[in-house]
Amino acid sequence: MWVFLITEVMFFGGMFLAYIVYRAAYPDIFALASSSLNVYIGAANTAVLLCSSFTMVLGVRAAQLGQKKALAINIVLTLLLGFVFLGVKAFEWREKFIEHHVPGPSFHFEGVAMQGPAQLFFSLYFAMTGLHALHMVIGAGIMTWLLINAIRGRYSADYMTPVDIGGLYWHFVDIIWIFLFPLFYLIDRHLK
């Protein structure tokens, strides 16, 4: 599982690199575009995801101790928090469609002469948050599968490797968001 996570780091790493390069090339426009994102929603969603990591780790702990009921409850909570995160993300994306901040023919970002770099920012925003959300959806699938097996009583203190690995994946996706949040929402906020 750790090896898979290493490949994932490189997968996301390439996109982070693309973001860094273009942000260095067009700092002013990226700052303006970044400031148009709602930082409070972003921070709240970060908190939701951190809470889901907390319930996940409690679930893994319950599995280690063989507490089947606590395991199922914590997986359900993790799943619910994951859906809250995705729901908020969907709401944020919807706002972008209304504001014409989605890259494409109807794209328009107010107050900048060069629309190209602004589109680039939102392309990266959608690609990276979208890829992250896809990981969340896959994570929700893994959680559902773990939940079904947990309810069936398949996991015990002697056999809980799937829970452990599912937890590693969930925390990894959390870490990706820990970096996406400051890069997209925070670092140019003071310039506005």
Added chain:
Amino acid sequence: MTQHIDSVKTYAVIWISLLILTGVTTAVAFVDLGPFSVIVALSIAVVKMMLVALFFMHLRHSGKVTQLAMAATVLWLGIMVAFTFADVATRGWMGVPGR
């Protein structure tokens, strides 16, 4: 397979710390620190990553090989970024004909 079980209290402390750090990084983002804004935001992100990796992902109880592999991953990512910038940042330095 590690079978080191942390207490709920440990996890709760880490969880609260993560939430506080999120609040701090959001608040600091509104303060003009010049170029240090990026450094502060990313430093806090790295601290949060370490907390999640070491405690929630049990990396501090993992074997040395796993720890080394994760450290190497971060290192290679750093090399990738550094070398890319060595290229991108210096491209304009020499007047290459045709560009």
